[in-house]
Amino acid sequence: MTRVLESSRKASKSGEDSSLVIFLHGYGADGADLLGLADPLSEHLPDTVFVAPNAPERCIGNPMGYQWFPIPWIDGSSEEESERGMMQAVEDLNAYIDATMEDEGVSEAETILVGFSQGTMMALHIAPRREDQFAGVVAFSGRLLRPELLKDEAKSKPPVILIHGDQDDVVPPISMPEAGDALQEAGFPVYGHVMKGTGHGIAPDGLGVALSFIGQQLGLDLG
Template sequence: MTPAIDGPRLPAASGKATSLVVFLHGYGADGNDLIAIAREWRRLMPDAAFVAPHAPERCMASPQGRQWFPLTFRDPDERRRGVLAARPGLDAFLDAELAKNGLGSDRLALVGFSQGTMMALHAGLRRKTPPAAILGYSGMLVSPETLSEATGKPPILLVHGDRDDVIPVDALFAATDALGAAEIPVEWHLAAGLGHGIDGEGLRQGAAFLASNLKPKKMTLRTASQG
């Protein structure tokens, strides 16, 4: 049975959500670690609802925190097995949250940090209906050789610190190379002097990226003469 997922939420500032932004936290943290970002971003995205689910498993390395899947850093295949095992539970949560807000799957944006970025990229690229955008901080693309499984090509922004000693910056360039080769639109930002974290400029660029991609699509009116 897939473990239930839940976490802190912030409703749309306008009172009516037209999009949903989901934060996926890193290894050893929980949803409270990222929901504070929503309080800043809702000024730019007043029609977005925000949620930051706690990952389904307790983290052995940090008993007060959570994990999307175990990490020992000794088994090169553990990340692939991990994202595969965690994806069904995350997908079920995303579907439930969209339904709760009365939104279609194309009104979803995923924001990940570290292990959460691994989940955002893996699950987001394989959803039946691609999300409106994927934003990843300090993470990596797991199993780039399986990108042929991608069901769509949502816009992606990846942000990474050049002093990251947890997930080295090489992971950023490996991800952008693989996504580019798969013709999936990807932008990237390298934060000078930043370690494994998110800085103000990264937050600014991330918010602008999401706001742009979550704008409601304009309807094109057809006249009788246009057939």
């Protein structure tokens, strides 16, 4: 049985809802943490609705926030608990995505996933395993989990942009080329951007690159 995810929403600036961006937050944060990015993005994406669910569980490492699944080296959980938690969160998130797209009247082809850290791990796991292809995936500061399974389990191959700070001390920067290599080998269109001098966060240059990618994948002329 899936858990219903609490969610925040920012309406499209124009009132014409033709596309959807789903933000997936990191470990110990919440949906509101990323929904603030909708303000600068919506100036250039006026027909886009932005939503940001909270992950399904309160975070063991930070009870004020949420987690998609436990992380053993942070919270002392077992590898089995982490794997089980992730698989349950995948079901929860897929159900949320389906319901949200139906509510907003859009399809995968008009939907972009934007993940940060653990949210990126979720986005890179879920998107390839759905039958219908998303318009794109923006993957900030995360990792591709179980890359060895990707080639065999991928059902769709949306374009992916990997964006990572070269000073990240939470998710090592090497995670970016590792993910890129696995995605390319599996046949995904992959792009990358390194945020120079940036730690575990989203710098203005990274957000700008993400905006250009989103516009391109949605077929928009952002000028």
